[in-house]
Amino acid sequence: MTAALKVVRAGLFDTLQDLGRVGFMALGMPTAGAMDRVALRLANALLGNPAGTAGLEIGVMGPDLLVEADSVRVALVGPISPALIEGPDTPPKALETDRTHLLKRGQVLRVGMVEGSSTAYLAVAGGFALPSFMGSLSTYARAGVGGFEGRKLAAGDALPLSLEQAPPGDDRKLGAPFDYGSGPVRIVWGPQEEYFTAAGRNIFVGSDYRVSREADRMGIRFEGPTIAHATSVEKGGADIISDGIGPGAIQVPGAGLPIVLLADRQTVGGYPKIATVASVDLPRLGRLLPGQTVRFQPVTVEEAEKLRRDQESRIARAIADFKVARPPGGIDLARLYEENLIDGVVYERSPG
Known part of the structure; x- marks a missing residue:
C-alpha cells in the first residue's frame, strides 16, 4: 500500500x-x-x-x-x-x-x-x-x-x-513566531520610473493603497490615488516595448493604479514598471488579504540588499533556535527535568 x-x-x-x-x-x-x-x-x-x-x-x-x-x-x-x-x-x-x-x-x-x-x-x-x-x-x-x-x-x-x-x-x-516586519513595503525605483511624472511618483510613495478583490498568486491590484504617467515624446504613456518581469515588479497601466506581480506573474509585459518590491518584503505581500492597506517606501539597491542579508541571518537564527515540542496533551519531560521541583528538605528526627 x-x-x-x-x-x-x-x-x-x-x-x-x-x-x-x-x-x-x-x-x-x-x-x-x-x-x-x-x-x-x-x-x-x-x-x-x-x-x-x-x-x-x-x-x-x-x-x-x-x-x-x-x-x-x-x-x-x-x-x-x-x-x-x-x-x-x-x-x-x-x-x-x-x-x-x-x-x-x-x-x-x-x-x-x-x-x-x-x-x-x-x-x-x-x-x-x-x-x-x-x-x-x-x-x-x-x-x-x-x-x-x-x-x-x-x-x-x-x-x-x-x-x-x-x-x-x-x-x-x-x-x-518569525518576525516579518511591519510598516511600509520597501521598494526600489524602476526599471521605468522615468515614465511617470515627479508628482505621480510622490503620490505613489505618499499614499495608502488598499488590496482589491483582484488579488491572487499572479499579482495584487491596488486601489487608491492614481499615478500620472509622463507625456514626453521619448518617455510617455502607459505602454512600453514588452520586457521581462521580475518578482515584485510594480506595473502601472493606463488607469494609473499599481499592480504588484508575484509568484505566478507573466514572464514579459508591456506596461511601465514604476518600482520593484524589495525581496525582503515579498513574503509580506504573500500574506495580504483584500481590504488590507499598505504604503510604499523607496530604498536604495544597497539598502535592499542589506535588508535581505539581515533577513537571511534572522532565518538562520530562527532555525538554530528550534525547540523540542511536547506531544499535544502530553508531558514535556525534558522541560520537567530542567525544573527544580524540590523547594526545600525537612528532616524529622524519629522519636526515641
Missing part, C-alpha cells in the same frame, strides 16, 4: 509549491513557487528536509487530510488553527501551529482557516513522491503543470508520500 495523505475535504486553494521553477522564463514559463518562501523554508527545516522540498501552500482555508500511512510527520507554519480528528465519533483536538506533529494511520488532520493572512504551509518529512516538471514541483495552475496534476487539490486526491513512515526523533517547534 502506498503511503499517502488523502483529501477528504478540499480547502479553497491548496497547491503544491517549492521555491520555484528557475531558468525557464526565456521559454515563457513563469517561476511559480511559494508566495511566502520564508514560511516554507521554516516548515522544511523543522522536518530536516532540504529547503527546496515542495510543501502544501494553504490558501485562506485548508483541507482535511486522512493519513493513509503507518505514520507521517508534518510541519505546519503560519497563522492557522489546525485540529486532529482521531475517529468519526471523536471531537477535533486543537493542535499548535509553527511546529511538527506525528500523525498515525486513520487520523484526520483538519488544517483549518488561515487567520488574518492568505497563506500558510504544510510540509511532510521526506516530501511528496510526485514527478517534477521542468525541475520543480511547483503548481502553475493557469497552464495545468506541476504539483498534483497541475491544479489545486480536490476531494478524493491522494498525495503520495516519499516515506512509508515517519523518521524517528522528537517533534520540534519554532522558538518564537
Whole structure:
C-alpha cells in the first residue's frame, strides 16, 4: 500500500509549491513557487528536509487530510488553527501551529482557516513522491503543470508520500513566531520610473493603497490615488516595448493604479514598471488579504540588499533556535527535568 495523505475535504486553494521553477522564463514559463518562501523554508527545516522540498501552500482555508500511512510527520507554519480528528465519533483536538506533529494511520488532520493572512504551509518529512516538471514541483495552475496534476487539490486526491513512515526523533517547534516586519513595503525605483511624472511618483510613495478583490498568486491590484504617467515624446504613456518581469515588479497601466506581480506573474509585459518590491518584503505581500492597506517606501539597491542579508541571518537564527515540542496533551519531560521541583528538605528526627 502506498503511503499517502488523502483529501477528504478540499480547502479553497491548496497547491503544491517549492521555491520555484528557475531558468525557464526565456521559454515563457513563469517561476511559480511559494508566495511566502520564508514560511516554507521554516516548515522544511523543522522536518530536516532540504529547503527546496515542495510543501502544501494553504490558501485562506485548508483541507482535511486522512493519513493513509503507518505514520507521517508534518510541519505546519503560519497563522492557522489546525485540529486532529482521531475517529468519526471523536471531537477535533486543537493542535499548535509553527511546529511538527506525528500523525498515525486513520487520523484526520483538519488544517483549518488561515487567520488574518492568505497563506500558510504544510510540509511532510521526506516530501511528496510526485514527478517534477521542468525541475520543480511547483503548481502553475493557469497552464495545468506541476504539483498534483497541475491544479489545486480536490476531494478524493491522494498525495503520495516519499516515506512509508515517519523518521524517528522528537517533534520540534519554532522558538518564537518569525518576525516579518511591519510598516511600509520597501521598494526600489524602476526599471521605468522615468515614465511617470515627479508628482505621480510622490503620490505613489505618499499614499495608502488598499488590496482589491483582484488579488491572487499572479499579482495584487491596488486601489487608491492614481499615478500620472509622463507625456514626453521619448518617455510617455502607459505602454512600453514588452520586457521581462521580475518578482515584485510594480506595473502601472493606463488607469494609473499599481499592480504588484508575484509568484505566478507573466514572464514579459508591456506596461511601465514604476518600482520593484524589495525581496525582503515579498513574503509580506504573500500574506495580504483584500481590504488590507499598505504604503510604499523607496530604498536604495544597497539598502535592499542589506535588508535581505539581515533577513537571511534572522532565518538562520530562527532555525538554530528550534525547540523540542511536547506531544499535544502530553508531558514535556525534558522541560520537567530542567525544573527544580524540590523547594526545600525537612528532616524529622524519629522519636526515641
